[in-house]
Amino acid sequence: xxxxxxxxxxxxxxxxxxxxxxxxxxxxxxxxxxxxxxxxxxxxxxxxxxxxxxxxxxxxxxxxxxxxxxxxxxxxxxxxxxxxxxxxxxxxxxxxxxxxxxxxxxxxxxxxxxxxxxxxxxxxxxxxxxxxxxxxxxxxxxxxxxxxxxxxxxxxxxxxxxxxxxxxxxxxxxxxxxxxxxxxxxxxxxxxxxx
Numbered sequence: 001x002x003x004x005x006x007x008x009x010x011x012x013x014x015x016x017x018x019x020x021x022x023x024x025x026x027x028x029x030x031x032x033x034x035x036x037x038x039x040x041x042x043x044x045x046x047x048x049x050x051x052x053x054x055x056x057x058x059x060x061x062x063x064x065x066x067x068x069x070x071x072x073x074x075x076x077x078x079x080x081x082x083x084x085x086x087x088x089x090x091x092x093x094x095x096x097x098x099x100x101x102x103x104x105x106x107x108x109x110x111x112x113x114x115x116x117x118x119x120x121x122x123x124x125x126x127x128x129x130x131x132x133x134x135x136x137x138x139x140x141x142x143x144x145x146x147x148x149x150x151x152x153x154x155x156x157x158x159x160x161x162x163x164x165x166x167x168x169x170x171x172x173x174x175x176x177x178x179x180x181x182x183x184x185x186x187x188x189x190x191x192x193x194x195x
Contacts, residue, residue, distance in 0.1 A: 002066040003043040003074070008059035012099040016062055016073075024073045024107050025065070025187055029114030030124055031079030034144040037174035038114065039063075039076060042183060048076055058093065060100060067184075070191045072109065080124045101135060110190040111139040112183075117149035117171065120157040121164065129164060140168040140186050147173040 009015055027035050036048035047063055061076040077100070078093055101108075111132055115121050121129075132139045141161060146154065154171075161169055170186060172179030 001043065001068075002064075003045055003047055004064050005047055006062040006064050006073070008061050010059050010096070012096065012103060015060075015100070015103060020071060022064070022071045022073050022107075023109030023191055024075045024104060025109055025191070026075045026077060026111040027114060028077045028111060028128060029079060029144075030116070030122055033079065033114045033116050034174060035076055035079065035114055038142070038144055038172060039074065041172075041174040041177065042180060043074070058089075060096065067191070068188055070188075072191055080128070101131075101137070105135060105137060108137055109193075110187060111137055112142050112187075113139050114142050114144050115157065115161070117143040117146045117157055118153050120153070120160050126164065129166070138190060140170060141166050142179075142183065143169060143171045145173060145175075146171045146178060147176045 006016060007014070027039060029035055039048040040046050043063075043065070048061065058078050060078070063074040063076070065072045065074045077097060080093075080097070113125060113128055113132070115125050129139070129141075143149075143154075143157065149157070158169065168186065170179055170183050172183060
């Protein structure tokens with residue numbers, strides 16, 4: 001499994017255009033949900049910076065990923081729901097994310113919607129799930145920080161997701177090294193469809 005950082009994108013016109021066919025596996029979720037930790041755990045390398053302050057990732061970060069003979073991009077989107085920064089910055093963020101999904105719709109193999117196992121699906125998570133449904137983009141829900149959730153909280157989160165019609169839920173914990181094999185299996189099954 002080879003992975004390398006490609007570029008940070010702050011404007012839609014800078015999205016990578018390559019001649020080689022690479023499907024995009026997109027990581028999306030609220031600030032502080034553990035996207036960077038999951039990316040590092042999944043790839044076995046410290047490719048994404050783990051910040052102490054939520055909402056630090058303001059760019060779309062692209063990584064080249066060669067996995068089981070398949071070439072793909074791992075795409076780390078800025079966390080949604082952060083209230084820091086001025087209004088204009090939040091607007092720019094919104095434009096960047098919405099523009100990304102519209103422009104790259106056909107290149108996306110799978111969106112991984114990260115949900116905090118303890119917190120459960122937030123208003124922003126639900127809006128993201130509804131939007132992906134509307135756009136017809138395939139997605140799976142990944143529960144992060146499972147180690148921090150009590151059994152009651154975990155059951156509540158799973159119940160809420162079931163009520164939202166979510167069928168595919170992968171439980172992970174970067175700290176306790178849980179869920180990697182299942183997550184890789186799900187990603188591989190979606191990438192295989194595209195080959």
